[in-house]
Every structure is written in C-alpha cells, then in structure tokens.
Amino acid sequence: MRTMKFISAAFALLLGVTSCQQKQENPEAVIEQKVDALLSQMTLEEKLGQMNQISSYGNIDDMIALIKKGEIGSILNEVDPARINALQRAAVQESRLGIPLLIARDVIHGYKTIFPIPLGQAASFDPQVAEDGARVAAIEASSVGIRWTFAPMIDIARDPRWGRIAEGCGEDTYLTTVMGAAMVKGYQGDSLNDPTSIAACPKHFVGYGATEGGRDYNSTFIPERRLRNVYLPPFEAAAKAGAATFMTSFNDNDGVPSTGNTFILRDVLRGEWGFDGIVVTDWASAAEMMNHGFAADEKEVAQKAVNAGVDMEMVSYTFVKKLPELIKEGKVQEATIDNAVRNILRIKFRLGLFEQPYVDENKNVMYAPAHLEAARRAAVESAILLKNEEQTLPLGKAVKTVAIIGPMADAPYEQMGTWVFDGEKSHTVTPLAAIREQFGDKVQILYEPGLGYSRDRNTGGIAKAVSAASRADAVLVFVGEEAILSGEAHCLADLNLQGAQSELIEAIARAGKPLITVVMAGRPLTIGKEVELSDAVLYMFHPGTMGGPAVADLLWGKAVPSGKTPVTFPKMVGQIPVYYAHNNTGRPATKKETLLDDIQIEAGQTSLGCTSFYMDAGFDPLFPFGYGLSYTTFAYSNIKLSATDLKKDDVLTITFDLENTGSYEGTEVAQLYVQDKVGSVTRPVKELKRFARITLKPGEKKNVSFELPISELAFWNIDMQHTVEAGDFNLWVAPDSQSGTPITFKVTD
DSSP: OHHHHHHHHHHHHHHHHHHHHTTTSOHHHHHHHHHHHHHTTOOHHHHHHHTEEEEOOSOHHHHHHHHHTTOOSEEESOOOHHHHHHHHHHHHHHSSSOOOOEEEEOOSSOSSSOOOOHHHHHHTTOHHHHHHHHHHHHHHHHTTTOOEEOOOBOOOOOOTTSGGGGGSOOSOHHHHHHHHHHHHHHHHOSOTTSTTOOBOOOBOBTTGGGOGGGOTTOOBOOOHHHIIIIISHHHHHHHHTTOOEEEBOSOEETTEEGGGOHIIIIIIIIIITOOOSEEEOOTTTTTTHHHHTSOSSHHHHHHHHHHHTOOBEESOOHHHHHHHHHHHTTSSOHHHHHHHHHHHHHHHHHTTTTTOOOOOTTOOOTTOHHHHHHHHHHHHHHOEEEEEGGGOOSOOTTOOEEEEESTTTTOTTGGGOSSOSSOOGGGOOOHHHHHHHHHTTTSEEEEEOSSSSTTOOOGGGHHHHHHHHHTOSEEEEEEEOOGGGSSTTOOOSOOSOOTTHHHHHHHHHTTOSOEEEEEEESSOOOOHHHHHHOSEEEEEEOOOTTHHHHHHHHHTTSSOOOOOOSSOBOSSGGGOSOOTTOBOOSSBOOSOSOOGGGOOTTOOSOOTTSOBOBTTTBSSOSBOTTOOBOSSOEEEEEEEESOSEEETTOEEEEEEEEEEOSSSOEEEEEEEEEEEOSOSSOOBSOEEEEEEEEEEOTTOEEEEEEEEEGGGGOEEOTTSOEEOOOEEEEEEEESSTTOSOOEEEEEEO
8 A cells, every 4th residue: 555655646746747847848748758657657457457448337336446456447338427436536546556547438429419410410511510519519528527439430431221321421532531520620629638628539440331231340342542542531631630549440351350450550540640549449349350250269359459559449358358368478569568558548648637537517518509509500501402393492471381291200319310329309309399389370280290100101190191281281291210220230221211101202292282301311211202202302311409490490491401412312222332433434324325114025135235334223323422402593604723734733723603593592512523534543433622612692603712732633543652643634613423514634744
C-alpha cells in the first residue's frame, strides 16, 4: 500500500511539473512525456489491462474489482452517469496507477435527440448537417460520461441488400469523404479535451461495404488498386481530420481478416498516414478469426491481431489471456505491447480524462430546443422528392380534407431508424402528430392506418383506408420499413415493400384522389410500381426524432425538398450492384438494343447487339445517384472553364449560372463530375468531385464557381503509383449523375 501511494504521488508530482511546463512546450510533446512516464511504471498485466475492453454488466462490484487490479482499460455500453462515476473512481482513486477508463458507446446518429440515419444525412449533401448531428450527439452522450463513439461508418456501400448501408453515406467515395470528415469534426469538436467532445472511430477498416451478396460479416475481394481508389480515401480523410481511433472490420479481404491485416493497419494506417491513435477490434472480431480459418486458436488470434497493429480488443479477451505466454515465447515483443498501450494512453490524455474523469450526475442537456431544431432541419434537408406530377405538392388551400394512411404514419419507434440504443419513442414526433398539431385547425384529418406495421399481411384494415381516401381531397400514404429491417445483421434479398403495403397503395390509387406516398426506410427500396401509382413520392431515410414536423413542413410547403439520392435506386434486385461510377465495358449499351418484351416468338439465335445490359431491366436504374426534385425548377447555363489546357499542378475553375425558373424559393445541389477518358487502367465513366447547395429566390440567378485542383484527378495507376495521367477529360455540371452535357479539357505533363 505504501508503495502504491508513493508511485501515485510521484506520478501526480510529474503531472504537476509537466502542467507548469506546458506553457513553454508543445502540448503534444507534454502528452508524450506523460505517456512515457506512466508507461515506464506499468507491469505487463497493467499494460494488457489497458488493451482490454469489456461490455458493462449488471454486477458493478465485479467490474470494480477488475478495475482496481488494472485489468480493464475501457468499458462500453454503460450509460448511467452514477455507475460511470463509480467505475471511474475505482480506476482513478483505487487502482495502483490511477489510469481513467475510456467509456464507449455506439452513438451513431444521435444519443437522445435522434437525427436521420447517416444515409439520410448524406442525402442532404450538406456537411454541416453531418457535423451538427455529431456535435449534438457528442454533447448529449458526453454529459453522462461517454467519451468514445464507434462512428462514423464510412464504408462505401453499393449494395442496398446490405443492412448496414443505413449507417453509412452511400455509394460515392467523394461524398462519403466529405460527410465522414464532417462527422469526425462534430464528434470531436475543436479540441478532444473539451468535456463535450467524444473520440470518433471511423469504421469499418476496410472494405466492409463490399461484402458478397450484401450479406453481413461476409467476405470481400477488393484488389489493392480498387481498395486505394474507392474504399480507402474516406478513411484517409478521417485520419487527416484528426480521428482519434479506428475500428477494424469483420470481413476478410482476399482471405485476410481486417483484424489480422498488417498491410492496412501497419503499412497504410500507421506508415503512410501517420495515425497515432487507438485501433480497436469490432465486437469479438479478433476471436472470429478462428471462424474465418485464419487462426487455429485464441493464442494465434492474439498473436496475429497484435502483431498486425491492433491496440485494443473488444470483448473477446484473447489478449489478456494469451499475450503473456506469447511474449515469453518471443512470438510477440513487449515493445509491440508498449506501442499499443502508448496509443491508448495518448488518447486518454488528449481527452483530458486524467484531469476530468467524472461527470455531473445532475446535468441534463437532452432534447435541448437547439438540438431538436437541428434534428428537424436535418430531416428536412435529407428528404428526397422523387416524383411530383402536376405539382401535386405542396398541398394548397384547396385541400380541406386529407386522409393519412399507412403503417409509418404514426410509428414513433420505427422512424428513429436502426442502431438507436438510447433514443426514446416518447420524444419522437410522428407525421400524424405533427400534421395534427400544425394543420389540424385548417384541414380535416382522416386517419386510417390500413396496416398495423410494415410487415403486416392482414388486409382487413385496407377497406377502411380506402373509404377514408375516397372522402379526402388528398391522400398521404406513409410506408417503408420498420427500424429493425435495416442495420447490422439485417440484410435482405428482397427490397420490395414488406407485407401488404404495395396492396394498400394499389387499393388507395383506385380511389382516384391525389396520392402522395411518403417512404421512411433504411435503404433504397425497389418501389417502381408504387412510384407509378403515386402522383408524388417523398423519400425519407428514417428521419429520427423530428421526422414528423419535417415532413409536415415539406408537404404543406413551409419547406422545399432539396435532398438528393446518395445511392442509386435499383429497379429490381437483379440489377445489383448498380452504381453510377462504374467502369465502361468493351461493349457498353447503346440504349437501342432490343428489350425482353420486344423479342419475337421463335426469334433467331442472335446476340441482340452484343452489348452489356439486362433484357428485362433495361439500361437505367429507377433513380440515379444525385437525383432529387424540388417544388421549383432550376436551369444551368453559361458553363465555362478557366482553361482547357492544364498542367498537373494547376487549379481548374469552373463557373456556371444557376437560375431558379420556378415559383418557390428553393435549394439546388449542383454537382460536378469528371471522367478521365483514357488511362493506364480503366477509369470510371464519371466521378463526383464537387457539390454545392445553392439557395435561390424565384427568378434569381447566381454565378457559381467550383475550384478543382488537377491533383485531385490522381488515381492509382497500372504501376500502383498515385498520379495524374496526362490526357483528355470530360466534365459535367449537373443536377444528378445522369444529366448534363460534357465539356472536354486536357491535362498535359
């Protein structure tokens, strides 16, 4: 006991001395001194304890006993501030070295105030939405003692069957890069040691969104060139944005599980990018290397994970059990352990946990008015208007009676979306509740859900819904997915509307009244038939706490839709993978080919044009990437380039006029795409390089400019060099990935 007090006192004195010196020294240098001083005092068991993350469980005394012995470095899934303070007291005041715990939680798109799912936030094409959502989440979560979140998820996902597409920013590398970096900034704030900041954890490193068949936890095969050109850039941007931690992914890529992948963890993340934070496994992904057949037993699991560059193990305990033996055998060097622990301690110092390990148990910042307003704004901006025939929307004064129908009209739990552990449905405002509150004194509301929930096959309530529709001036049908149908381990082979929702829409359509379909879902759904039956379609990826007020604002024109599709919508599952930035083939479709319905009976054996397309699905998706309508219209004109002959170190300026040619003030997301026409390897037909949200009043015209450094046209070429290749390029300024007329420019050496 006297020894422990002496060590603690000595370390406290060191902290005091270094604090006095901090004004004269670089803060990071001071942290390194503290890390080294503390590390020098640690036993091997204490080091391994820092590398051990457990999930909180009921008996707090058992956890405290382990903490006192220095056997736990981080705890996840504890949200009670009183318990967190008790656990921290055991670590700070009752363990030998007083090292605070790092408390973690999946805070993905909100803690209590729930924002749209990340895929919805990406639909806003507004990095401020992403930053604000993460900042609100950090403020609320940190108030109870959570200082680490396992977000953002920045996996490129081009298969909507994959449930976790909901957690990311969609199919595009550039959009994901911008939105992911904004989320890192929001979570971590201006400084990690601000008590309202929480450490971000970009995940899943890397390639997880490309799992075979869209099945979770499955294998990927991404060659290095594609990995570097498509999947790694968002993670590199997150690292440059200061992300404190990274998480390994579940998948094996080309036979090597991420948790044991030296190339991505040591060579790329540490070596090329200079990352000095924590690398943590995903839940039990270390031990799961045995299921992969990559490790024979727990001992080999620990050896391969630590030697590959993992610092902390989430819940599978192979490190604490097997590393002592591996070190004795020389299969793992203690210097490797020291580096891992150094990374962990560094983040704890940067978070200010040694100075401020406790939280105010009586502080309540949940659902602050500013938080709710930010969530409402995010839900408005994330909504995508897919169809609006005859200006059905917004609803005008002539609409005196509305029928509100469908299982998602009043589903407070479901509209929060996937991966919401702490949101409360009692605080969710549904469309039905919001419309009643905002417009109940102006219009008569007839509410008949028709179905009890999204998978409901009982059609007994549809007749009442049709009756309500027949008595209304306009019909609002709210359909989609329950929250549990997307997210981790919730993959689907069929992306049609579940249950009898399609039958409900068909029946309502026969009533002959203006039909507005509002979809709330966690992924793109194959809704071609339902779009055809509807006069207007508003798509909202699960919009969160304030989804109801947002949709009410949009339906009645208090707000104007501006969202764009962050992922391509397939017509049918058989088109998947379908994404805009694909490579061309040697025989691309001309769109003049013979389709299935046009083939004659007993037609001669012919290849029908020898091009790449589906006879039944045709050539295009249901909706392309970047697509979204408005209540107003926009015209692009006068597109000019600052030069058409450029060097590799030049900056290209693109200017254009954007005019609001309609009758509502609205916001357009203008998009800049580029194609490298000929490369040493095949290049995508288009790649998004810039976007901007531009708000214009009716009749207003604005000259807009994009600046594009030619260096951003670099890619990993046939020699695996990251370079800009000289040649001809096409450029488009357009409202979506399928529109616009190309302009050509040239890059020379």
